[in-house]
Amino acid sequence: MLRYKVAIIGAGPAGYFAAQALHNLQNDERTFSIDMIERLPTPWGLVRSGVAPDHPKIKTVSKVFEKIAADPNFHLFANVEIGTDITVAQLAAAYDAVIIATGSSIGKKLGIPGEDLYGSISAADFVPWYNAHPDFAHVDFPLDCESAAVIGAGNVAMDVARILALEPSELDPTDTADHAIDALKKSAVRDVYISARRGPEHAAFTSPELRELPKLEHTNVVMARHDIDAAIQRAGEAPEKDVKSNLDAMVLIADSQKSEHERTMHFLFQHTPKEILGTDRVEGVVYSTPTGDVTIKCGLVITAIGYQAAPINGVPYENGKVVNIDGRVKENIYVVGWAKRGPSGVIGTNKSDAAAVIDLLNSDLSEPKNDSGIENLLTTQVVIDQLSWQRINEAETAAGEPKGKPRVKSVDRNELLKFAGL
Ligand code: NAP
Numbered sequence: 001m002l003r004y005k006v007a008i009i010g011a012g013p014a015g016y017f018a019a020q021a022l023h024n025l026q027n028d029e030r031t032f033s034i035d036m037i038e039r040l041p042t043p044w045g046l047v048r049s050g051v052a053p054d055h056p057k058i059k060t061v062s063k064v065f066e067k068i069a070a071d072p073n074f075h076l077f078a079n080v081e082i083g084t085d086i087t088v089a090q091l092a093a094a095y096d097a098v099i100i101a102t103g104s105s106i107g108k109k110l111g112i113p114g115e116d117l118y119g120s121i122s123a124a125d126f127v128p129w130y131n132a133h134p135d136f137a138h139v140d141f142p143l144d145c146e147s148a149a150v151i152g153a154g155n156v157a158m159d160v161a162r163i164l165a166l167e168p169s170e171l172d173p174t175d176t177a178d179h180a181i182d183a184l185k186k187s188a189v190r191d192v193y194i195s196a197r198r199g200p201e202h203a204a205f206t207s208p209e210l211r212e213l214p215k216l217e218h219t220n221v222v223m224a225r226h227d228i229d230a231a232i233q234r235a236g237e238a239p240e241k242d243v244k245s246n247l248d249a250m251v252l253i254a255d256s257q258k259s260e261h262e263r264t265m266h267f268l269f270q271h272t273p274k275e276i277l278g279t280d281r282v283e284g285v286v287y288s289t290p291t292g293d294v295t296i297k298c299g300l301v302i303t304a305i306g307y308q309a310a311p312i313n314g315v316p317y318e319n320g321k322v323v324n325i326d327g328r329v330k331e332n333i334y335v336v337g338w339a340k341r342g343p344s345g346v347i348g349t350n351k352s353d354a355a356a357v358i359d360l361l362n363s364d365l366s367e368p369k370n371d372s373g374i375e376n377l378l379t380t381q382v383v384i385d386q387l388s389w390q391r392i393n394e395a396e397t398a399a400g401e402p403k404g405k406p407r408v409k410s411v412d413r414n415e416l417l418k419f420a421g422l
Pocket of ligand 1: 307
């Protein structure tokens with residue numbers, strides 16, 4: 001029997017699906033002992049700190065993660081940071097293979113004047129703020145303005161715009177951070193402008209997300225019918241299936257009945273941000289459009305124009321990704337998920353992506369190393385293992401129960417350690 005030890009860095013969807021793919025390759029001849037290393041005290045990556053809290057169904061994939069974690073060959077090492085507590089080089093020396101699954105956490109910048117003003121932030125800060133990520137609980141941005149601009153036409157922009165434009169009490173039965181619900185309840189924002197630099201036929205939204213907009217109970221959603229008609233013309237007679245599905249959904253939004261709601265989400269197409277106006281803080285955005293410049297007055301700008309991976313010491317990095325060929329990085333180091341291919345696809349995309357990389361890894365393996373793995377390398381760090389995480393998980397869900405929420409997430413690392421019994 002060949003027993004291989006594999007380290008997976010990052011406990012998000014890509015990491016769990018890599019673990020699952022390794023598990024599926026086990027047979028009478030080889031087994032894989034998997035050590036999953038996570039910087040935060042809690043696992044699940046974007047399922048915990050990225051997926052919109054008003055989309056609880058998407059989060060049910062965490063049940064799959066916990067099933068993967070129940071395998072006796074799976075070991076969680078959360079609260080362990082690469083670069084601080086342990087290096088990739090140390091892991092590569094101790095394990096038969098190392099898989100990087102650290103995602104893309106840095107928001108891309110527009111590179112236009114005014115982007116650094118107070119009131120201009122990235123979705124990479126806003127999304128983890130409302131999702132109770134411990135590192136983002138104190139992000140400072142204003143909600144005292146009547147209008148906000150969200151830049152980008154992807155699903156992250158859509159999540160951000162929806163969270164800003166919802167009646168905040170709709171978030172009460174969700175696991176949105178308490179600090180975010182409190183702030184959103186005090187928010188003066190009533191008009192949210194979401195802008196695409198190209199036409200509706202090029203928008204990166206997906207149609208299920210568009211189709212839920214006319215169902216919002218307390219928010220009007222405004223899309224100009226002439227924008228959609230022009231896009232239908234441009235898309236021609238046989239548009240791709242996804243484009244047709246999006247345009248059909250957009251027609252429904254454009255034609256939807258508007259009510260007396262005080263909150264409105266406005267879609268702007270062919271609006272390319274040119275400058276963010278303001279002296280001490282954001283006062284507006286100037287867009288160039290086919291008919292000339294347009295200024296939207298607003299006190300908050302959130303850019304949701306894609307992400308880049310954070311570089312990792314000792315790992316080749318270029319264009320916001322880990323340099324790789326089909327997931328192979330160098331020697332016994334591999335990469336999966338957004339750190340490999342860039343920030344694209346839905347959670348399930350990571351399953352086939354990870355399986356393909358694990359097939360390569362498996363074919364590269366020779367004799368197993370005879371090393372004890374991470375235990376020898378971590379001397380002082382307080383490690384949250386699977387059992388400790390289960391205690392946190394139970395404490396958070398128990399705290400949610402009386403409030404009718406799936407859980408109350410703690411944003412305090414010390415409290416998380418206390419829940420973990422450490
Ligand atoms: P995305 O889907 O790639 O969308 C990025 C958007 O930013 C595009 O509309 C792009 O426009 C625009 N953009 C890029 N550079 C720009 C610039 N300089 N100025 C103005 N606009 C610019 O990325 P995302 O929204 O971050 O989402 C990442 C992935 O996660 C996607 O695959 C998404 O579907 C997925 N996701 C899924 C869900 C869900 O399933 N509910 C939720 C959230 C995220 P151009 O097309 O013109 O470049």
